[in-house]
Amino acid sequence: MRKTTKNNLITFGGTLILCVVLGILMQAGKLNSMTTGLMVTIGIYIIASTSLNLTVGVLGELSLGHAGFMCIGAFSSATVSTLMINGGAPNWLSFAVAIIFGAIMAAILGFLIGIPVMRLRGDYLAIVTLGFGEILKSLFNNIYITSDKNGLHFGFTNPPKNIDASTKLEILRGPKGTSAPDLTNFWVVAAVLLICLIILMTFIDSKSGRACMAVRDNYIAAQSVGINVTKFRLMAFTLSAAIAGAAGALYMHSLANMLPKKFDYNLSILILVYVVLGGLGSLRGSIIATIVLYAIPELLRGINQNIVNYRMLIYAIILICLMLWKNAPVFINMREKIKAKCKKSKTADLTSGGAEA
Amino acid sequence: MSELEKNTPEVQGENTAVEQKAAETSEKSSAPMLEVRELSIQFGGLRAVDGLNLKIKKHQLYGLIGPNGAGKTTVFNMLTGVYKPTSGAIFLDGVNITGKSPVEINKSGIARTFQNIRLFKEMSVLDNVKVGMQNSTKYTTIEGILRLPRYFKEEKLMTERAIELLKVFELDGEKDALSANLPYGKQRKLEIARALATNPKLLLLDEPAAGMNPNETEELMNTIRFVRDKFDMTILLIEHDMKLVSGICEELTVLNFGQELAQGETSAVLNDPKVITAYLGD
Ligand SMILES: Nc1ncnc2c1ncn2[C@@H]1O[C@H](COP(=O)(O)OP(=O)(O)O)[C@@H](O)[C@H]1O
Ligand SMILES: [Mg+2]
Numbered sequence: 066m067r068k069t070t071k072n073n074l075i076t077f078g079g080t081l082i083l084c085v086v087l088g089i090l091m092q093a094g095k096l097n098s099m100t101t102g103l104m105v106t107i108g109i110y111i112i113a114s115t116s117l118n119l120t121v122g123v124l125g126e127l128s129l130g131h132a133g134f135m136c137i138g139a140f141s142s143a144t145v146s147t148l149m150i151n152g153g154a155p156n157w158l159s160f161a162v163a164i165i166f167g168a169i170m171a172a173i174l175g176f177l178i179g180i181p182v183m184r185l186r187g188d189y190l191a192i193v194t195l196g197f198g199e200i201l202k203s204l205f206n207n208i209y210i211t212s213d214k215n216g217l218h219f220g221f222t223n224p225p226k227n228i229d230a231s232t233k234l235e236i237l238r239g240p241k242g243t244s245a246p247d248l249t250n251f252w253v254v255a256a257v258l259l260i261c262l263i264i265l266m267t268f269i270d271s272k273s274g275r276a277c278m279a280v281r282d283n284y285i286a287a288q289s290v291g292i293n294v295t296k297f298r299l300m301a302f303t304l305s306a307a308i309a310g311a312a313g314a315l316y317m318h319s320l321a322n323m324l325p326k327k328f329d330y331n332l333s334i335l336i337l338v339y340v341v342l343g344g345l346g347s348l349r350g351s352i353i354a355t356i357v358l359y360a361i362p363e364l365l366r367g368i369n370q371n372i373v374n375y376r377m378l379i380y381a382i383i384l385i386c387l388m389l390w391k392n393a394p395v396f397i398n399m400r401e402k403i404k405a406k407c408k409k410s411k412t413a414d415l416t417s418g419g420a421e422a
Numbered sequence: 423m424s425e426l427e428k429n430t431p432e433v434q435g436e437n438t439a440v441e442q443k444a445a446e447t448s449e450k451s452s453a454p455m456l457e458v459r460e461l462s463i464q465f466g467g468l469r470a471v472d473g474l475n476l477k478i479k480k481h482q483l484y485g486l487i488g489p490n491g492a493g494k495t496t497v498f499n500m501l502t503g504v505y506k507p508t509s510g511a512i513f514l515d516g517v518n519i520t521g522k523s524p525v526e527i528n529k530s531g532i533a534r535t536f537q538n539i540r541l542f543k544e545m546s547v548l549d550n551v552k553v554g555m556q557n558s559t560k561y562t563t564i565e566g567i568l569r570l571p572r573y574f575k576e577e578k579l580m581t582e583r584a585i586e587l588l589k590v591f592e593l594d595g596e597k598d599a600l601s602a603n604l605p606y607g608k609q610r611k612l613e614i615a616r617a618l619a620t621n622p623k624l625l626l627l628d629e630p631a632a633g634m635n636p637n638e639t640e641e642l643m644n645t646i647r648f649v650r651d652k653f654d655m656t657i658l659l660i661e662h663d664m665k666l667v668s669g670i671c672e673e674l675t676v677l678n679f680g681q682e683l684a685q686g687e688t689s690a691v692l693n694d695p696k697v698i699t700a701y702l703g704d
Contacts, residue, residue, distance in 0.1 A: 264567055267566060267567045267568075267569055268567050271566030271567065271573065271577075272552070272566065275545070275552060275553050275556070278542065278544065279542045279545065282541070282542035282544050282545060283541070283543070285504065285524075285540060286536065286540035286542065287553070288525050289504075289524055289528060289533070289534055289536075290528060290533065290616060290617070290619070291554075292525065293525055294525075300563060
């Protein structure tokens with residue numbers, strides 16, 4: 066079997082097994098509600114970090130505005146689900162449509178933003194994505210959508226007026242946030258996560274994914290073999306945004322009230338940290354890093370009441386150590402030596418085994 | 423390759439190829455494959471290439487030589503659309519390709535290697551070649567994501583073709599290695615393989631023997647000849663190694679300070695006193 070296929074199967078299989086095991090434990094009532102809530106949030110963050118890895122790892126461009134696409138997904142999906150459920154559609158159907166709608170809206174915005182952004186490279190691209198992320202957040206901080214028997218009413222910076230009071234339904238309320246129906250549960254997150262993983266893996270392991278990596282490694286050479294650089298960059302950026310939109314939709318429906326300011330650059334950076342520490346281009350790395358790094362602060366919170374005050378300090382120290390371990394030349398050398406030793410002992414085992422037989 | 427092409431019409435998929443081939447054979451003897459007229463480029467105050475004329479016939483092995491900084495790589499960059507010439511024109515099989523983008527130029531049939539190797543470093547040797555092949559595949563991104571039958575069919579063909587190509591350069595044993603981990607000489611060969619993967623009619627090699635020892639150079643000469651014959655390729659190469667140049671090039675153009683110093687049959691050009699002076703300094 067090809068190495069890529071094998072790697073993907075291991076990652077996908079591992080995630081699947083983890084989801085099933087956790088799901089069974091949850092159904093059996095072995096997990097408290099806090100743990101279940103944690104699982105849902107981590108699942109959503111994994112969707113976000115693996116999708117960001119497509120831009121940062123596979124395309125090789127630092128995007129600092131990933132939370133902006135989650136924001137679009139969140140608020141556009143909330144609008145759809147609220148309206149559909151209010152109109153009498155079943156919950157599951159409303160939610161499915163809402164997630165897809167959120168992803169599509171994020172994809173459209175990702176595409177439109179991508180047109181100017183993908184002309185840039187490196188630092189410039191990072192700064193511009195940071196700006197767009199903040200703009201998207203601010204946009205939803207100012208959008209009001211209310212429905213009544215006369216249909217939808219929009220407001221910008223102010224709530225719409227002349228609403229029929231008896232049938233009034235506030236959907237987006239600007240900075241006061243949005244209360245979407247509580248539809249996200251562990252199984253939905255697991256399903257969306259697995260689907261997104263498949264999409265990412267199959268995209269990366271196809272000619273389009275190869276084209277993106279070629280552009281990342283050397284865009285002049287990529288052009289010289291006929292790769293349309295802009296097309297593939299735009300494609301990957303759009304796909305990355307779409308999946309972030311789905312993550313945002315799940316996030317929105319998991320909280321009682323979601324404020325737009327939740328999707329600020331802090332969230333983008335947090336997800337980026339998962340991607341970078343998990344390893345650029347490695348979906349498995351993103352998954353593991355998200356689980357570990359999200360769980361650490363929560364565990365520290367749980368261990369001891371006094372430690373709570375030092376929680377972020379300890380988290381920061383762990384992050385710095387991890388960074389050094391991954392990138393400092395001293396540690397890289399050390400790791401390679403260990404690897405080489407392991408290999409040697411393995412081959413030694415094999416040869417001695419062969420001698421015995 | 424020609425056998426392979428017959429077996430894989432799906433992947434090749436160039437319905438114009440046949441007509442082109444026919445057209446080529448009819449004017450094979452007369453019209454040049456590549457014609458460059460009065461090509462010039464100016465960088466600020468520097469005229470890096472000044473009024474260059476070139477005619478390269480099909481199936482020819484043509485050398486472009488000259489001292490460092492003479493403008494040879496700049497000529498390649500103009501031929502492949504990396505730089506837009508200040509004036510002059512480039513014709514490939516009679517079609518004016520001046521000022522086209524690198525992607526368009528590759529699609530119209532020119533592929534190249536780079537003086538400072540530009541491989542896709544974090545990708546495997548096999549994938550480097552497969553990237554070169556993707557414009558001859560037809561499956562869409564959606565088909566790839568959904569893993570529809572055409573994905574498997576074309577990927578399989580691509581892999582087979584890529585391995586075939588790697589075999590020519592004796593790289594098939596390292597197909598799964600990261601290209602960055604190959605030794606220098608093999609990286610140069612992989613670049614040639616990747617360029618050939620795009621199915622060009624004209625191959626541009628920028629100092630293919632740079633950094634190779636005499637044995638490797640000898641081997642490379644044989645490979646270049648083999649490529650020319652097996653793929654029926656026209657090759658324009660830049661080289662410093664005089665042994666390689668005199669060994670395989672049929673005709674030469676010598677550049678000096680961006681201008682043509684001499685042009686003609688290899689042995690005549692290399693014995694030209696002007697050329698000897700330019701190389702040795704007076
Ligand atoms: N993009 C550029 N901008 C300015 N000067 C350039 C550029 N590219 C090449 N040159 C100059 O053009 C001249 C020819 O360079 P080059 O074609 O690389 O020479 P060589 O014959 O050694 O390949 C050199 O003086 C070089 O500095
Ligand atoms: Mg040069």
